[in-house]
Amino acid sequence: MMLEHEGKKLLESAGIRVPKGLVIRPGRTAAERASARMERYPVAAKAQVRSGGRGRQGGIVKAADSAALAAAIEQLFATEFGGARPEAVLVEPWLAIERELYLSVAVDGRADGYVVLYGPRGGIDIEDGPPPARYAVGAAHRFRTHEMREVLKDHEPDYQVREKVIALAQRLTRTAALHDCTTIEINPLAKLGDGDLMAADAKVVRDEWAAFRNRDIAGQLEQAKRRVGRRLRDCLNMQHMYVRLDGDIALVSGGAGMTMAAMDMIAEYGGRPACFLDCSPGPTSTRGYRPAFAMLDADPQVKVILVSVFGGGTQMQRVANSMKEIMAERKSRKPVVFRLDGTNVDQVPAIFSQFGACNHARLEDAVAAAVRLAKGAQ
Amino acid sequence: MMLEHEGKKLLESAGIRVPKGLVIRPGRTAAERASARMERYPVAAKAQVRSGGRGRQGGIVKAADSAALAAAIEQLFATEFGGARPEAVLVEPWLAIERELYLSVAVDGRADGYVVLYGPRGGIDIEDGPPPARYAVGAAHRFRTHEMREVLKDHEPDYQVREKVIALAQRLTRTAALHDCTTIEINPLAKLGDGDLMAADAKVVRDEWAAFRNRDIAGQLEQAKRRVGRRLRDCLNMQHMYVRLDGDIALVSGGAGMTMAAMDMIAEYGGRPACFLDCSPGPTSTRGYRPAFAMLDADPQVKVILVSVFGGGTQMQRVANSMKEIMAERKSRKPVVFRLDGTNVDQVPAIFSQFGACNHARLEDAVAAAVRLAKGAQ
Amino acid sequence: MSILLDRTNRVLIQGITGQMGTFFVEDARKYGTQIVAGISPGREGARVGDVPVFGSVRAAREATAADTAIVFVPPAAVLGATLEAIESGCRLVVATADELPVQDTIEIRAAAKLHGAAFVGPNTPGLISPGKAKLGFMPSFCYSPGSVGVISRSGSLSYECCKRLTLAGIGQSTVVGIGGDPVKGTTAAEALELFHRDPETSAVLYLGEIGGTEEIFVAEYAARGDAKPVAALIVGHTAPPGKKMGHAAALIDSKAESHAAKVAMLRVAGVHVVGGLSGVVKTMQAALSPNMSAVHGATA
């Protein structure tokens, strides 16, 4: 997910109207820098964060003068939104909004491609209102103004707004396809006093698998890696998929569905998963698994590590050999529970016996052992 | 047409490999700035100009050390290419090119869209060689790797190069559509020692009519206007299409074909056209024509102005009234010859009689009069 | 007969409530064009003069059996409007707009092909079948009914040439503006094929210019054994290479696109090449004369 000001820059490059904003990075002189450059008040100071619900959490502050702006900026930088401090504050002229609309373009499996959603009343309460109008576009070049017009007929009575929304949705859909965006959400889309529409907010999510043909997506991924600690960065460099949870049983797992199944089973057995960690997209070798152990071993919250891999293309004797190597070089004494299954699993016991490890045949047994160990460690 | 370094930036944003270059703007310290920042030699110093044939005119200089680079930059900035000094010099590492290839993607009416051209031997002599392989793509999303593979079969024997060229052409076609480019030409496309392909040059032409949805095209048009004098800029702001020629009979005309027909007729009658000036895309009103006269009146090369408009949607009584206003306010004494025809031309004589002008019924008569006046003025 | 357009076309106007749409209703009607409907989303139920306004092409077609659309909307809206007309079943769609991104033309042309519709545009005055109907802003007095089919890359030039033909007593079956863009809704080759099959058309006048490749197909047609006589005027003799002369496609990028190369190619193919604007009538007369048309290229 891009920050609001990054998303707006993308929209602006496609000829979409956005407020003229000023991006303030954190730092001692942040407030001064902002006050020095804003000439007209009131302004909006907006926390730049990568999670939703900022509006409800006080992440947008109206400032009537330069002192108020300085105070707002200081306060925003000191606040956490969705567990993270703002990476920047965006200062924009306070808009004289006549009506807040909602417009988004997003990939949707049901539409075989993109779907456009429109609500005549946008803003932070959008989810509580009636469902938005839904135009299933499909492939972006299938967008048809007359089809969307038909869809909007019963949702937007003002035909001038309707026509502007259609033109904007057409532009957004093209932009999404061209820049490999999976979501472009504008909420609110501001109807201004002059009747024109302006993107007052922008939530843009890009398709990271298109990084090979979009250097800025690649750049964003690199940036995201720089924002995290070294150990997690090493994991991300191995394509591991990681989500931190609040439990103590860590997973070194393969396959998203199987990882979630193991998480669920840990909970079922009375334990608490410490993370979702799917190592299958990267190399299933010592090089691949090593950073996972390094991260989990260093994480004080983690009490036990459960290695759960059910491989098809991944051959189990190779995974077992990697585990042997990693266990040999590893300093941590955190217990590791193994459950390998799949291709060539019959070769695993012989390898495991070389370093005294035991491979559980059933996931249930491995999970039970991990939960037992975690409780013992408390 | 974009400068080489601008085009390369665009290619790079699409994940295409380009040399890591340094852009040096003109100025007293240009040579120093370049020398200070280049670490490895030899380098190529390349004049950044918007016309072709730079290579043959000495616009690319190899420099073996920092002194040679400084000299090259000075020399390049002092040279005119296609009538203009370089806007910048691009300094790049000198590439160890194993083979120069040619690859371009361009809009082509015969293909109902894009065409890809490939030559296994690129470089400055490309036009003298055998015709390139031609893959008619059509709409960009119609690109098919297997179709291009079939086309290249008899043109590129090295299948590894062939596959890389196909992948690159696919990327270029998508990029062209995405950024509304009418031409992306890479000549030479360098095959490096490691077998990889790199865009050693880039000629990118964008579709200015897509400026409404590509802010950088709009920006380029604005920049182009800033590069010309105030009077021409006023004309460009009125959407006039202007090409300067070397004669003395200027045209204020409507319609590209009709303007060329008038130019040709001037030559046929022994005169020399001073310009191509099509005023039809903008407002055909006093406001529209005024900057045209201001520019031509101020141009010492222009001896006579021939107003030649044959209007359909443009109504002649309105044009005649504009001419009346402009002739009244104009200071210049350069003779103006009129030939208006088309919708409501029957109302023209009455208006023209108010300021003593004569409207020629036939273009031949108007051209003959203009040629006569131009010769008399010499 | 004529091509694409005659008295039977039932025309709807997309963007009828704009300035151009309103002017067109009056002017084209006066010429005999059947204007049966207008489209202006949100203003359905209104009237422009006595023309009923609808919110969609489908609604207009259902109510009025319109089968032809002409589009007067801003460039950014042309793609949507033309695709609606094509996909709602219009058999002829005309978009005169200049300033249309070529990407959009490419898409519209593909859609028209898919749906078997004819698309004329962009960057063209439209088309006229003299004495029957017109779809565009060409000055009516320049035209008279007859047997010469005219194809033109340029608007004003076609008015000028048709006026000369009309004054000389040479009438036109249909005059099609194919436009000055590199990708065209209707190409010279396609227009030629239509004229070839039109029994009322006995010869063709092609008005071309430097740049682009359209003329290759004119030459190809003229070289066919069964071709009707073709005369052609190519303007831009004095245009310098490498410069765009107004039209996106009017740019000499290679030797083959120069005036000299085009004229030479057309001559070889048997086209009656006009030396300059002043020679249009004489060359056309020569092309039309049964004796001359046998002697390919003799008047060049």
Added chain:
Amino acid sequence: MSILLDRTNRVLIQGITGQMGTFFVEDARKYGTQIVAGISPGREGARVGDVPVFGSVRAAREATAADTAIVFVPPAAVLGATLEAIESGCRLVVATADELPVQDTIEIRAAAKLHGAAFVGPNTPGLISPGKAKLGFMPSFCYSPGSVGVISRSGSLSYECCKRLTLAGIGQSTVVGIGGDPVKGTTAAEALELFHRDPETSAVLYLGEIGGTEEIFVAEYAARGDAKPVAALIVGHTAPPGKKMGHAAALIDSKAESHAAKVAMLRVAGVHVVGGLSGVVKTMQAALSPNMSAVHGATA
């Protein structure tokens, strides 16, 4: 019978000379898959094992009557390879690649629809009709022939569940990995429809997860009067909202995409919802028992 894949499919491998392609030849053949051709442009004429290599799908089809393609090429090349297979007439195309941009999937799916081909992928282990053939890297020992059709959004989870079924004596007709991406070559709804029409399939096991809308269609199918019994396991009970759990589509973005909402919806529709991995066999047995299948949702 089975769906999409059986002993008659004549399979070609795109990217046969890569590591995965070479491994697949051996492994899939051992299972009974008919591998008749490989594609590797520039290496036509070579052989991988005894499989002849061709430069294009067309050439391979002409020489070997291949009708099914499996694609092992880098993500950036998947679009080109699958479009070639589809447009050259393959009736089934499998792309296991993860890391495919969703734009490319959208295009491939559209092309497959247009040409009446089935496309399975991306981000899937492929599909297997136990005892007949497999197209992918699933561990063969987990499967046995039978009458349960399996549809899975996740690879490993399907191996795990199928192994449990197999050990319990419940065989499978076909196991299709529909993948974890938001846009899919074959959707759950489409796979269900195929299983519905397959006389050899008597019940379906659906392996889903949080996020996305696929489960809506599973519920819709199960609610039909003529539906075959459906059991479903939805993983991600412990997944937090707003976080992507590996798969692009495994993200709880709204309440309807949560585990609880999906389970509730499936129950109402009469799906036999599995409580957790350990319950797969028991619930499947219940779904298969004629008495139980009449009492919708009783085993949930």
